[in-house]
Amino acid sequence: MKMTLTEKILARASEVSHVIPGDSAMVSVDILMTHDVCGPGTIGVFKREFGEDARVWDPEKLVIIPDHYIFTSDSRSNRNVDILREFVADQGVRYFYDVIDDGGVWRFDPNKSLALPQYGEQYAGVCHIALPEKGHTRPGEVLVGTDSHTCTAGAFGEFATGIGNTDAAFVMGTGRILLRIPETMYFRLVGELSGGVMAKDIILHIIGDIGFDGATYKAMQFGGEGVAAMSMEDRMTVANMGVEAGAKNAVFEADARTHAFVDAAAQANGTVRPYETIEPDVGARYVYESTVDLSSLEPTVAMHPDPSQRTTAHACRDVKLDRAYIGSCTGGKTGDFEAFARVVRGKRVVIDTFGVPATPQVVRELKATENGGRSAWDVLVEAGVNMTVSAGCAACLGGPSDTFGRLNEPLSCISTTNRNFPGRMGHPDARIHLASPYTVAASALAGHIADPRDYLE
Numbered sequence: 001m002k003m004t005l006t007e008k009i010l011a012r013a014s015e016v017s018h019v020i021p022g023d024s025a026m027v028s029v030d031i032l033m034t035h036d037v038c039g040p041g042t043i044g045v046f047k048r049e050f051g052e053d054a055r056v057w058d059p060e061k062l063v064i065i066p067d068h069y070i071f072t073s074d075s076r077s078n079r080n081v082d083i084l085r086e087f088v089a090d091q092g093v094r095y096f097y098d099v100i101d102d103g104g105v106w107r108f109d110p111n112k113s114l115a116l117p118q119y120g121e122q123y124a125g126v127c128h129i130a131l132p133e134k135g136h137t138r139p140g141e142v143l144v145g146t147d148s149h150t151c152t153a154g155a156f157g158e159f160a161t162g163i164g165n166t167d168a169a170f171v172m173g174t175g176r177i178l179l180r181i182p183e184t185m186y187f188r189l190v191g192e193l194s195g196g197v198m199a200k201d202i203i204l205h206i207i208g209d210i211g212f213d214g215a216t217y218k219a220m221q222f223g224g225e226g227v228a229a230m231s232m233e234d235r236m237t238v239a240n241m242g243v244e245a246g247a248k249n250a251v252f253e254a255d256a257r258t259h260a261f262v263d264a265a266a267q268a269n270g271t272v273r274p275y276e277t278i279e280p281d282v283g284a285r286y287v288y289e290s291t292v293d294l295s296s297l298e299p300t301v302a303m304h305p306d307p308s309q310r311t312t313a314h315a316c317r318d319v320k321l322d323r324a325y326i327g328s329c330t331g332g333k334t335g336d337f338e339a340f341a342r343v344v345r346g347k348r349v350v351i352d353t354f355g356v357p358a359t360p361q362v363v364r365e366l367k368a369t370e371n372g373g374r375s376a377w378d379v380l381v382e383a384g385v386n387m388t389v390s391a392g393c394a395a396c397l398g399g400p401s402d403t404f405g406r407l408n409e410p411l412s413c414i415s416t417t418n419r420n421f422p423g424r425m426g427h428p429d430a431r432i433h434l435a436s437p438y439t440v441a442a443s444a445l446a447g448h449i450a451d452p453r454d455y456l457e
């Protein structure tokens with residue numbers, strides 16, 4: 001029986017020879033991830049259902065990453081991190097990327113400079129970028145997390161999906177999860193992106209084609225010769241937004257580039273674990289197939305209020321903006337900021353522009369890279385971008401009112417993030433337009449939506 005990549009991964013993880021879409025399977029989980037928003041709730045359900053003295057199924061396979069509501073003086077948000085710390089100490093969880101190093105009590109100080117990190121060496125930033133950076137993503141594995149954008153890890157050739165607190169509590173206690181096998185949609189990527197076009201444009205284009213519910217409870221599998229030229233960051237950007245089309249998971253076939261990234265991250269962080277890559281069967285049945293010619297794509301924008309409202313940057317140049325934002329698990333990676341810097345180098349933004357690196361590693365890389373004597377970080381600051389070293393989710397999810405970059409008024413914003421439903425970044429009447437780092441940078445220079453090809457040399 002021929003199987004797609006998702007089907008093969010789930011068949012192996014449930015120890016059966018084959019699965020077919022619609023079947024239910026009890027799947028063994030390799031990694032369970034949770035964070036400060038859902039972790040306390042998951043822990044509560046775990047204790048209620050398994051008992052106050054219950055132990056997690058495997059303290060080496062639970063990864064806890066505070067990242068969402070961190071740099072805020074909201075006391076309940078700060079307290080959530082304390083709850084995670086107490087649980088980790090009690091359970092002996094190995095991979096807890098705490099905000100502070102001393103095991104004390106986390107409290108954010110809003111009076112300290114944005115240029116000074118208020119976190120320790122362990123802090124890892126946004127979970128979906130921290131997971132691969134720290135070597136927790138591996139081809140062929142099953143990774144579940146209490147966050148819808150857990151699908152990002154599918155970039156590494158594994159099954160990765162977001163789950164709710166109740167399912168996560170069950171995984172915490174048993175290491176297993178009951179899943180319905182999704183049908184698979186296949187996207188064959190051919191050609192190469194042209195100048196001014198980025199991975200974000202690929203996924204905005206695809207969501208525009210199939211709609212924000214076009215992949216509901218389906219696997220989105222990406223393959224084809226166009227993948228070879230895509231960096232791991234590019235693949236993460238595409239997989240990250242699979243859920244914006246309703247997908248259960250998004251997955252890329254692993255290649256040499258995948259293995260090099262995974263092995264280097266694991267070596268650097270002491271997280272080496274054997275893994276076995278899985279390839280889809282030739283002749284597998286897909287419920288939908290399409291070919292995307294990357295060379296034909298243009299800088300793309302998803303207009304408010306949902307990610308499928310596709311147009312081109314060129315076509316909506318009359319849309320005025322009050323705010324630009326670069327950050328999040330979709331658009332806050334090192335390559336995203338470097339692209340932004342390429343556009344704004346030597347120029348000044350004309351609207352309020354906020355930059356939030358996804359992780360402390362991104363902060364370090366942006367400060368370390370030199371181009372013409374200036375680091376990417378310097379270029380952004382000199383262009384007038386409000387940069388913070390407080391890496392995390394920040395205003396992507398709105399957050400408490402003191403969150404850096406939050407839309408506290410009904411502003412018109414262009415953003416490298418992934419969701420633009422009403423209220424997503426704060427104010428319910430704010431308008432959010434999603435675009436690539438190139439397009440957001442060009443728009444920050446223009447004060448209206450702009451085509452980055454007019455600004456790139």
Ligand code: SF4
Nearest residue numbers: 149328329393396397
């Ligand atoms: S950066 Fe945004 S989308 Fe990503 S995990 Fe954080 S809140 Fe969710």
